[in-house]
Amino acid sequence: MIGVAASIMAGSAATSASPVQPQQGLQPDKPTVVLVHGAFADATSWNGVIERLRAQGYPVVAPANPLRGLASDAAYVRSVLDSVQGPIVLAGHSYGGTVMSSAAAGDPDVKALVYIAAFAPEVGESTGELANKFPGNTLGANLKQVPYPLAGGGEGTDLYVKPEAFHEHFAADVPAQTAALMAITQRPAATTALEGKATEAAWKTIPSWALLATDDKAIPLASQKFMAERAKSKTVEVKASHAVAVSQPGPVADLIMQAAEASK
Numbered sequence: 001m002i003g004v005a006a007s008i009m010a011g012s013a014a015t016s017a018s019p020v021q022p023q024q025g026l027q028p029d030k031p032t033v034v035l036v037h038g039a040f041a042d043a044t045s046w047n048g049v050i051e052r053l054r055a056q057g058y059p060v061v062a063p064a065n066p067l068r069g070l071a072s073d074a075a076y077v078r079s080v081l082d083s084v085q086g087p088i089v090l091a092g093h094s095y096g097g098t099v100m101s102s103a104a105a106g107d108p109d110v111k112a113l114v115y116i117a118a119f120a121p122e123v124g125e126s127t128g129e130l131a132n133k134f135p136g137n138t139l140g141a142n143l144k145q146v147p148y149p150l151a152g153g154g155e156g157t158d159l160y161v162k163p164e165a166f167h168e169h170f171a172a173d174v175p176a177q178t179a180a181l182m183a184i185t186q187r188p189a190a191t192t193a194l195e196g197k198a199t200e201a202a203w204k205t206i207p208s209w210a211l212l213a214t215d216d217k218a219i220p221l222a223s224q225k226f227m228a229e230r231a232k233s234k235t236v237e238v239k240a241s242h243a244v245a246v247s248q249p250g251p252v253a254d255l256i257m258q259a260a261e262a263s264k
Contacts (some may be wrong), residue, residue: 018076028059029259031087031111033063036077036103038094039189040170041182041243045093045107048249049256052263054192056139056257065096067189070127070196087111089260093120093245094219095189098127111263113206114256117213121198128194130227136220139242141167158188166260169217171239171243176203178246180234203231209259210235212250218242234258 001029033053035046040207043062050060063080066073070223077099079090089112097118104110119127131137146158161170166183174182208234212224219242228235236255 006248016051027264030056030058031089031091031263032061032084033091033256033260034077034081034084034102035060036090036092037062038092038096039063039067039159039194040166040186041093042185044185044188045182045243045245049064049245049253051186052253053250056253058257058260060166064195065099066097066160067187067193069190069192070098070102070198073099073193077103078107080095081107081110087263089263091116091256091258091259093241093242094118095127095193096225098196102198102200104202104206107202110202110206112259114206114232114259115208115210115228115231115233116255117211117216117224117240117242118253119219120203120208120210120231120233121201123198123201124228126195126197130223131194132217133226134220134222136222137218139165142169145191154228157191159191159194160184171246172215172241173247174241176242179243182243182246182264203233207259207263208233211255211256212237213240213242213244214238216244220249221244222228 037045039044046062053092066076088110090100090110090112092103094117097115097194100122119130133245141163143159144162147155148158150156171179208231210228214221214237238248238251246251
C-alpha cells in the first residue's frame with residue numbers, strides 16, 4: 001500500500017460546536033463559502049481567494065483538513081458544514097475535492113461544489129488511482145515517506161513533497177521565495193488518506209464547477225478533464241500549476257462566485 005501511495009499525490013479554522021454566524025461586515029444574503037485545502041498545503045493557501053470573496057461580501061470558512069484518512073477527514077469537514085447556517089458553496093483543492101465529495105453527500109445546504117484542480121472520485125476510487133489514471137504526474141516521484149506513531153499503537157506513514165522539488169512539481173508559477181515557504185510549512189498526507197476509496201460521490205446530485213489547471217504536474221490535465229466531464233461540471237481552463245489558488249486567486253474566486261450566483 002505504501003508503494004502505491006508513494007507514487008501518488010494530492011494538492012493543495014477549526015469551528016466550535018455552535019453554528020458559524022455571518023462574519024462582520026459581510027452580506028448575510030450570500031451563501032457561506034467553505035474552502036477545503038488538499039495535501040502538502042494548508043488553509044492559508046486560500047488567502048488570496050478569501051480576500052477576493054470577502055471583498056464581494058461572501059462569508060468564508062477555511063477549515064484545516066486533517067489529512068489522516070478519507071473517512072475521518074470527510075467526517076470532520078461534514079462537522080464544519082453542519083456548523084454553518086444557511087446555504088453553502090463548497091470548494092476543494094486537490095485531495096480536498098475527494099474529501100468534499102464525501103462530506104457533502106446528503107447535505108441539503110450545500111448548493112454547489114467547486115473543484116479547483118481537484119479530485120472528484122467515483123464510489124470505489126481513490127485519490128491515488130485518479131492521480132495516475134493518465135500520464136503526466138511528476139509529483140509522485142518526488143515524495144518522501146516519514147513514519148509517525150499511531151494513537152492506538154503501531155506506525156503510519158506520512159508523505160511530504162521533497163523541498164527541493166516543491167517549486168518545480170507543485171507550484172511552478174508561484175514566486176520561488178513563496179514556494180520555498182510553502183515547502184517548509186506544507187502539511188503531510190497520511191498514505192491512508194490518499195489510498196482511501198470513496199464511498200460517496202456528491203457530484204452526482206449537487207451541481208458542480210471545475211477549474212482545470214493546464215500546467216498541473218500533480219493531477220494531469222487529462223485526468224482533470226475526465227473527472228469534470230464525468231461529473232458534468234461547468235469548466236474553465238487556467239494556465240497554472242497545481243498551486244493555482246496561490247498563483248491565480250482571481251480566476252479561482254471568480255469561478256466560486258459564478259457557482260454561488262448560479263445556485264441561488
